[in-house]
Amino acid sequence: AQKVTQAQTEISVVEKEDVTLDCVYETRDTTYYLFWYKQPPSGELVFLIRRNSFDEQNEISGRYSWNFQKSTSSFNFTITASQVVDSAVYFCALSEAPGSGNTGKLIFGQGTTLQVKP
């Protein structure tokens, strides 16, 4: 069975602090995709990153960075120098193996609510 666990329900930081959101996943597939989405109060899902299970390189995009460790089945997300606008719910998600006919079907973690205080 596939499962995504985000153990941190809520995190509160002060602006300019760095913060890491944890994500641990379970899957029997050898090929899969991992995602991070941001959900502001409006509800819309904002795509942040997609990572192929074959690619374990860490990625940095501005103040965002992602650490993918296949050995520990983790895909953690770090925001450097957090800002008030980063306040939102963040979801980690897993998709089934490509080619299975289910591409686009996502299994979401429980979400982490990040509050960045000024």
Added chain:
Amino acid sequence: GAVVSQHPSWVICKSGTSVKIECRSLDFQATTMFWYRQFPKQSLMLMATSNEGSKATYEQGVEKDKFLINHASLTLSTLTVTSAHPEDSSFYICSAPGQGRGKAFFGQGTRLTVV
């Protein structure tokens, strides 16, 4: 980039009535679309997979007679909540896989309130 448009963005209806939510892929064809439901402060849970030209596939515990899904064309899937009750109040969001493996495009979501 590919866009999925969902309508309406919010709706309030009386208990016992039915509500239809539309999900359109605007610049690409989607033979498959997914419908998710999100209760307040909870995660998104897949309700069903909508298949163009065939029956939808429902996840365990989702009532197919209550949540009617129709995927009549390659760009439109609809979810109808029949005989809605207050416990159906939730955020419903659709997605469609885009070209290229692993891509998923989400609609804006529909906030349903049943009073």
